[in-house]
Amino acid sequence: MSSMSLAGRWGDEADLEDEDVIGEFLPDVQVFGPDSKGIKTVIEYKVRDDGVKVKITKKIRCSRKVKKVSKAVQERRKWARFGDAKGERANDNISMVSVEQVFLEKPTLDGKKKEDSSDPLTALVNQNASLLVCRICGKKGDHWTSKCPYKDLAAAKGLETGQKAPEGDDDGTSSLTLPSKSGGYVPPSMRGGGASAGSGGGGGGDSMRRGRDENSLRVTNLSEDTREPDLQELFRPFGPISRIYVAYDRDTQESRGFAFINFVNRDDAQRAIDKLNGYGYDNLILRVEWAAPRAEQG
Amino acid sequence: MRPILAKGHERPLTYIKFNREGDIFFSCAKDHHPTLWYTDSGERIGTYLGHNGAVWSCDVTRDTRRLITASADTTFKLWDVQSGKELYSLDFEGPARYTCFSTGEQMCLLTTDAFMGHESCIRIMEMNWEDDSMRRVQDIYGHQGRITRAVWGPLNKTIISTGEDRTIRQWDVETGKELMCIEDAHKKTIQDLEVSLDGTQFITGSLDRTAKLWDIFTLEEKKCYTTERPLNAVAISPLLDHILVGGGQDAAAVTTSSAQAGGFEAMFIHKIYEEYLGGVKGHFGPINALAISPDGRSFVSGGEDGFIRVHHFDADYFQMK
Numbered sequence: 165m166s167s168m169s170l171a172g173r174w175g176d177e178a179d180l181e182d183e184d185v186i187g188e189f190l191p192d193v194q195v196f197g198p199d200s201k202g203i204k205t206v207i208e209y210k211v212r213d214d215g216v217k218v219k220i221t222k223k224i225r226c227s228r229k230v231k232k233v234s235k236a237v238q239e240r241r242k243w244a245r246f247g248d249a250k251g252e253r254a255n256d257n258i259s260m261v262s263v264e265q266v267f268l269e270k271p272t273l274d275g276k277k278k279e280d281s282s283d284p285l286t287a288l289v290n291q292n293a294s295l296l297v298c299r300i301c302g303k304k305g306d307h308w309t310s311k312c313p314y315k316d317l318a319a320a321k322g323l324e325t326g327q328k329a330p331e332g333d334d335d336g337t338s339s340l341t342l343p344s345k346s347g348g349y350v351p352p353s354m355r356g357g358g359a360s361a362g363s364g365g366g367g368g369g370d371s372m373r374r375g376r377d378e379n380s381l382r383v384t385n386l387s388e389d390t391r392e393p394d395l396q397e398l399f400r401p402f403g404p405i406s407r408i409y410v411a412y413d414r415d416t417q418e419s420r421g422f423a424f425i426n427f428v429n430r431d432d433a434q435r436a437i438d439k440l441n442g443y444g445y446d447n448l449i450l451r452v453e454w455a456a457p458r459a460e461q462g
Numbered sequence: 463m464r465p466i467l468a469k470g471h472e473r474p475l476t477y478i479k480f481n482r483e484g485d486i487f488f489s490c491a492k493d494h495h496p497t498l499w500y501t502d503s504g505e506r507i508g509t510y511l512g513h514n515g516a517v518w519s520c521d522v523t524r525d526t527r528r529l530i531t532a533s534a535d536t537t538f539k540l541w542d543v544q545s546g547k548e549l550y551s552l553d554f555e556g557p558a559r560y561t562c563f564s565t566g567e568q569m570c571l572l573t574t575d576a577f578m579g580h581e582s583c584i585r586i587m588e589m590n591w592e593d594d595s596m597r598r599v600q601d602i603y604g605h606q607g608r609i610t611r612a613v614w615g616p617l618n619k620t621i622i623s624t625g626e627d628r629t630i631r632q633w634d635v636e637t638g639k640e641l642m643c644i645e646d647a648h649k650k651t652i653q654d655l656e657v658s659l660d661g662t663q664f665i666t667g668s669l670d671r672t673a674k675l676w677d678i679f680t681l682e683e684k685k686c687y688t689t690e691r692p693l694n695a696v697a698i699s700p701l702l703d704h705i706l707v708g709g710g711q712d713a714a715a716v717t718t719s720s721a722q723a724g725g726f727e728a729m730f731i732h733k734i735y736e737e738y739l740g741g742v743k744g745h746f747g748p749i750n751a752l753a754i755s756p757d758g759r760s761f762v763s764g765g766e767d768g769f770i771r772v773h774h775f776d777a778d779y780f781q782m783k
Contacts (some may be wrong), residue, residue, distance in 0.1 A: 236526065237485040239502075246546035247509030248495060259468035259504035262771075266465055268730065268740035268779055341546075 190217070198226045201416045224417065301401040302435065314401055314439065379406075379427040380455040381436060386410075387446040388419045396443065399425050403432025424455055463777075465770065466504030467725045468639040468770040470497045475764025476750050481526040484755035486686040487762055488529060489770055494529050497676065498543070501537055501755060501762075503550065504772045510541050511611050519560045521711040524569050528569060528594070532558035538572050540594055549594040552587075560611055563589075564618045565642030569635075570596065571621060572610040582609050584623055586635060602630065602638045611655035616701060622678065624652040624666055630681060653709075659700040659756075667693035673707050680749030688738055694750050702780075703733040703760025708763055721781060728752060728763050739782060744771050 175363070190209045197204040199417040200298040206222040245252055252258065297303075307313075392408045399405055410419055427433035435453075441452040473492035480487045486507065491494045495509040496517050515535030522529050529541040530690035534557040540550040556577030563570050566660065570589055576582040581603050587596040607626035615622055620641065621633045628650065632642040657664045657678065667673045669692040675685040693709040710726040727741035728749055747766030754761045760774040 208535075208742055232593055233485065236484060240485060240526070240544075243507055243544055245506075246544075247497075248496075249508045250508040251507060257768075258470055258506050259499075259772075261504075262465045262467055262744075266463055266742055266773070268742055269727075269780070270740055306727055308524050419495050 201413070202226045203415050234423065280400070298401070301439075303401050303403070307401075312401065313397070373459055379430045379433045381425045381433055382422065382449045382455040383425060384422040384453075385441075385448050386419060386421050386423060386450070387448050388421065390419055390423070390446065396425055397423060398440070399427075399436055402427070402436040402439070404428040463773055463776045466772040467741075468499060468504045468506070468772060469768070470499070470506050470509070470770065471495075473516070474766040474768060475770060476517065478751040478753040478762050478764050478770070479520055479522060479689055480753050480754060480755050480762075481522050482524050483526070483531050484757050484760075486526070487753065487755075488516040488520050489709060489751070489764055490520050490531065491763075491764070491768070494533070494535075496529070496541075498522055498546075499772075500772070501772065503593065503761060504770075508546045510539075510546050510548070512539060512551075515538070515557070519562075521562045521570075522672070523563060526539060529590075530563070532561040532572065534558070536563070536574075536577075540596075550596065552596060554585075556582070559609060564614045564615055566618070567591075569599070569614075569618065571612055571614065573623070575608050575614050580627070582607065582635070584609060584612050584621060585623075586638075590668075594781055599749070600635070600638045602633050602683050604633075604640055605629070610652055613655060613657050616661055622664065622681075624655050626651045628652060628668075630666065630676065632681060640678065642681050644683075647683075648674070650692075654695045656698055657698055658698045663698075664696055665696045665705060667707055667709070669693065669709075673705065673731075675705075680684035685733070685736060687719045687731050689725075689731075692748075694748055695752035695763075697752045697754045697760050698733070699754050704739060705731050705733050706754060706761060707731060710745075710748030710766075712748070724748070726765070728761070742773060 190211065193206065193208040195204065195206050202225055204224045204226050206224065208220050208222075209217060210220060211217050249258075298307055298312045299309045300314050303312075390410065392410055395408050395410065396405065399408075404427070405425060406428050408423065408425040409425075411421075412418065413420055425433075425436075428434065437454070438451050440450055442449045443452075464597050468480050468489075471489065471491035475489060475491045477490040477768070478487060479490075485501055487499055488496055488503055489499065494515060494517065495511055496513070496514040497509045498506060498507040499505065510529065510531065513531065513533040513535055514537075514777050515533050517531050517533045520529055526543055527541050528549070531539050533539070536557055538552045538554075538558050538561055539548055541547065542549055544592050552572075554572075554574045556574040559575050560573040568589055570587045572585045572587060573598065574583050574585065576579075580701040583606050585598065586600040586601040586602070588599050589596055602621070605623065605625045605627055609623055609625040609712075611625075612621055612623035614620075614635075615632065615762050619635060621635055623631050623633065624647070628646055628648050629653070630644040630647040631640055633639065634641055636650060641684065648666065649670035649672075650668050652666050652668045654667040655664055661685065662678055663675055663694075665673055665675050671692055673687040673693055674683055675691070676683055687705065687707065689707060690708045691708075692712065693707050695708045697706040698704075699706065706728055708728040711724040724747075726745045726748060729741045729745040730739040731737065732739055742763075745763065745765035745767055747768075749763050749765050751764035752761065760772065762770060762772050766772050
């Protein structure tokens with residue numbers, strides 16, 4: 165009889181069954197990690213309002229900071245509230261963290277005014293930029309030779325600031341400037357300047373890799389703290405840069421130790437290789453070379 | 463960095479003081495309740511209830527057990543830091559302006575403003591820590607107008623004071639005689655004075671828009687930092703060769719200009735090269751009080767706008783050249 169009565173209410177039964185099914189098939193929350201990179205993965209399942217079951221994967225980066233405090237400080241952390249603060253709760257909003265980020269802004273008015281009036285060098289730079297050619301890195305109108313950020317680098321390489329740069333520069337610039345002066349057609353193999361012949365990529369390959377791989381350098385053995393601005397600072401003196409790409413780990417946001425730098429001019433890039441390959445940067449010895457095109461890598 | 467905004471005061475801030483470890487700090491304001499805060503979180507721990515006027519300054523003992531406050535209700539009060547209990551109160555003829563413990567905390571100096579025929583005065587008190595009381599030792603007269611700051615010199619042998627009369631004076635603690643006086647140290651009222659961590663230099667900030675660094679023994683002017691705003695507060699970083707100055711257009715004139723023109727940001731200046739390193743914006747009124755934590759990794763500013771802003775420096779501050 166009992167079975168009969170159940171069967172008689174088949175509609176209800178079906179409803180019940182539906183709910184059971186959903187409840188049954190929602191797996192528990194799973195937590196993996198934290199792994200070696202400090203990434204904790206949390207997987208949970210949920211039924212959305214529209215009845216669709218969804219899987220939610222959360223990746224959480226865990227880090228632990230140890231701060232040593234004295235006993236007195238530790239004791240003070242447990243102090244009871246007093247005065248007006250008595251009975252205050254966290255959501256009373258007496259103090260809150262600012263929503264907007266505040267930066268240490270470089271001075272605009274104060275600093276500049278002083279610099280303009282007092283520094284005759286900068287005034288000269290503004291007047292006649294072409295006068296200035298750095299003999300170390302060959303950059304025009306940017307800084308004086310004595311203020312070149314690569315002064316110590318040149319010294320380390322055993323190059324004397326006086327005589328070394330011109331010869332290196334003359335090779336690079338003459339081959340580049342000559343065709344542009346005449347204004348005529350320049351074969352693709354000649355466009356990159358004389359340096360391209362020595363760099364392994366032949367004439368045909370050179371034209372192939374125009375586009376985003378153009379004049380691209382690969383910098384490896386970088387320290388993890390190196391960011392784009394550091395590389396900008398390091399490579400800018402050699403010439404205009406069109407792109408800097410630092411490879412970051414997707415999860416930890418830490419640098420993976422290599423970067424790509426695209427120069428506008430090929431001879432600038434070549435000079436950067438000559439100067440910076442083997443350069444000690446942040447306790448590591450940099451390796452700077454032409455970036456191999458994708459085809460060769462594969 | 464994301465500053466922590468602490469809105470515990472209803473009136474303009476006047477003074478901010480860290481304890482020795484820098485884990486907590488005290489704020490004084492023109493409302494009557496000095497307040498104690500955690501530096502890390504900006505949480506309010508408590509308020510010291512008892513004053514009946516604006517509180518102009520405070521000082522805390524090295525062990526963070528006792529607090530002394532100076533108030534415009536003409537009293538100085540000694541407090542138990544942890545419980546907020548008032549332990550001792552001392553009444554004078556004029557408004558109390560500044561107070562500071564000597565090295566070793568056996569003595570304490572108090573300054574009172576000129577008021578109703580009484581001259582402004584630096585008073586040296588002897589502390590009795592047995593029953594938390596004070597005994598009057600010496601009164602020093604000499605400044606014209608208000609004395610804004612007075613601090614103990616090396617080995618508690620001298621007192622260095624500044625005031626509305628634009629002078630810096632050095633006094634002998636034993637005799638109360640004036641040893642030295644720098645006339646026209648600044649062109650306008652000297653608003654703030656802070657001694658460096660090692661006690662060999664001090665810095666003054668003035669409404670004439672300059673801050674100056676002085677030798678504490680000879681009162682020789684070492685550096686002069688020119689800014690574009692009247693200065694109300696100065697601080698020296700204990701960690702780097704930086705000084706921090708803050709101020710801005712006078713509160714009465716604020717409505718006549720935009721917030722940008724007022725110069726309400728805290729400015730970092732290189733102590734030796736006198737170069738501007740950068741400014742931290744945020745207040746919408748002049749900055750009245752500044753303090754850098756003893757570890758040099760955070761600073762607190764208090765403004766005419768009644769806000770306290772607690773800043774913990776990002777990594778890029780320490781890499782800044």
